[in-house]
Amino acid sequence: MQQTMKIGNRVFDLQNHTYIMGILNITPDSFSDGGSYKTLDDALYRVEQMMAEGAAIIDVGGESTRPGHTMIGDAEEIHRVVPVIEAITRRFDVPVSIDSYKVPVVRAALKSGAHLVNDIWGLQHDTAMADVIAEADAACCLMHNKHDTSYDNLLVECLESLRRSAETAVNAGVPRDHIMLDPGIGFGKTCQQNLYLMQQLEQFNLLGYPMLLGTSRKSMIGLTLDLPVDQRLEGTLVTTVMAVLAGWNFVRVHDIKENARAIKMAEAIRYSKQL
Numbered sequence: 001m002q003q004t005m006k007i008g009n010r011v012f013d014l015q016n017h018t019y020i021m022g023i024l025n026i027t028p029d030s031f032s033d034g035g036s037y038k039t040l041d042d043a044l045y046r047v048e049q050m051m052a053e054g055a056a057i058i059d060v061g062g063e064s065t066r067p068g069h070t071m072i073g074d075a076e077e078i079h080r081v082v083p084v085i086e087a088i089t090r091r092f093d094v095p096v097s098i099d100s101y102k103v104p105v106v107r108a109a110l111k112s113g114a115h116l117v118n119d120i121w122g123l124q125h126d127t128a129m130a131d132v133i134a135e136a137d138a139a140c141c142l143m144h145n146k147h148d149t150s151y152d153n154l155l156v157e158c159l160e161s162l163r164r165s166a167e168t169a170v171n172a173g174v175p176r177d178h179i180m181l182d183p184g185i186g187f188g189k190t191c192q193q194n195l196y197l198m199q200q201l202e203q204f205n206l207l208g209y210p211m212l213l214g215t216s217r218k219s220m221i222g223l224t225l226d227l228p229v230d231q232r233l234e235g236t237l238v239t240t241v242m243a244v245l246a247g248w249n250f251v252r253v254h255d256i257k258e259n260a261r262a263i264k265m266a267e268a269i270r271y272s273k274q275l
Helices: 040-053 074-091 103-111 129-135 154-172 191-199 201-207 219-225 233-245 256-270
Strands: 004-007 010-013 019-025 055-061 096-099 116-119 139-143 179-182 250-253
Touching: 004 139, 019 040, 019 256, 040 055, 040 074, 040 256, 055 074, 055 116, 074 096, 074 103, 096 103, 103 116, 103 129, 116 129, 129 154, 139 154, 154 179, 154 191, 154 201, 191 201, 191 219, 219 233, 233 250, 233 256, 250 256
Parallel strands: 019 055, 019 250, 055 096, 096 116, 116 139, 139 179
Antiparallel strands: 004 010
């Protein structure tokens, strides 16, 4: 496993810490925070707040990817995300991620200053995506996804799919230390399948890449606890602690302050030494 990962001008320690990717959805219909940031000032205020609470990366999304979401055109998505990315990179010293699987959107976002591409299809939606990332010398987060929930062996197939995504990136010229992987909790999986993968977090370390967990407020938590989307903090915190204890390096969350505190406590336990 590599020791560090550089995203933008920040070097991330992959041996001793789990970092927070803060979610900033510039959308009217995201499942949790859609419509929350109607103006550029609203978005920038939220970024400032997230940074103060402990976010190390800001993930900007312009199209909802929740189940049943309405797809939008590339031009509309670009119109939503580019001004926000430009403003964040102008005002703050923080790595910015673009949450998109569309090549035109990603090109525009990288040109506007984004440092990392968060691709929910793991380079499998558009074969040109890997080249775009390589040409920009950007980092990437490659997620496992599927159009259905049918598997012969869920864990093996997830691992193999992520391995192929990483190989696609490397073969296009993306350095290995620019890549992180995401098992795609909530994407192409039933609630029970998601829970099973949560049991297997340490198995993903065998891939040899830093791992990101994205479970914040998701249906796995809502269905398990029978809670609406605005009451899923405690469930999210459990999954964040599990990521830390499994040695994962990144979590993507909405509630920064609470998750930062959970990480600090879990790290104190994980890295404590016998007196």
